[in-house]
Amino acid sequence: MKKPTIIIGKKQIVLTCMSLVLCGAVYLNYTLSGQQGLLPAGNDSPVADTEGDLPQPNDYGAAELVSGSAQSDYFAKARLEKQTSRDTAVETLQSIIGGGDLSEEEMVVNAIDAVTLSQLIESESIIESLILAQGFSDCVVYLDGNGAKVVVESDGLNASQAAAIKDIILSEAEVAAEGIRIFEVASGAQEDAAES
Template structure:
């Protein structure tokens, strides 16, 4: 009876993780593109609820845009922390079977490694001169949200692809770059 609950809890945690990833990938106003498409096809990922009017100063517009990136980072961290906490409960429960405990530990390690890869990629891309970057990785793809006013030239896209490919092992066609104007 307890092992069925544990399996159900693991399944729910995994479904939550998949739902979060799918929400980021397929949100109703998100327009992700393949990184190999031309610069003119690079589209915005987000429509913020904090739209600025023509009366708002540029400083306030930049702050609103920065808040979007900070909000997404916070949401990502909160979701991952909750998932890891749930998995730790499974691991720490003495009544959990060894098989389920091992699966939960493996998932904790996977989430931790995924978080580290995302942070590494974000920092490496920022080092190339972009204002802000958000990266979302799953087993089959990587979504890169770039904060820039500049066009994403073929050379800049290649830099991003190189970093993501090197850090994740994903192929170029699995990398989706989304430009967000500040």
């Protein structure tokens, strides 16, 4: 009688490793970002109130500064939307990787996409932490393969602060300097003074 042999191929090893890396990155992002500030479903308050003409952007090198006013829950909604879209992308990639009829090349491409997504999520979290360490009260970072968008809460962003944000992004992510855009959202204290 023959003993059954278990054959583990390269495909299974690569797929298992990529799945573990993806799961680790998602878990790390979840634990580092926390769940504070999330809004309950059904909160239909507007994200931003704009009045009059749009402000003209100030040119601080390759970064573009746009000022605007927003309610205090802007950052919570932005984080919730970002997390929802990332979760959807992760689920889609996991279902594709877990699918049955893929060639080895397609599985490798999907695994690379999953790793790239997890690296973007990790970079966003690190950049947000470093920007908050610069003294800003809140920020949200959006990275894609070509550029970065940063929304910071501030009473007035000056050129040195914009340069510091740009330096943080350039040190942590592989984006071109001209692909960085910085947006400013007025803090709550400034809004209250403007309404009075």
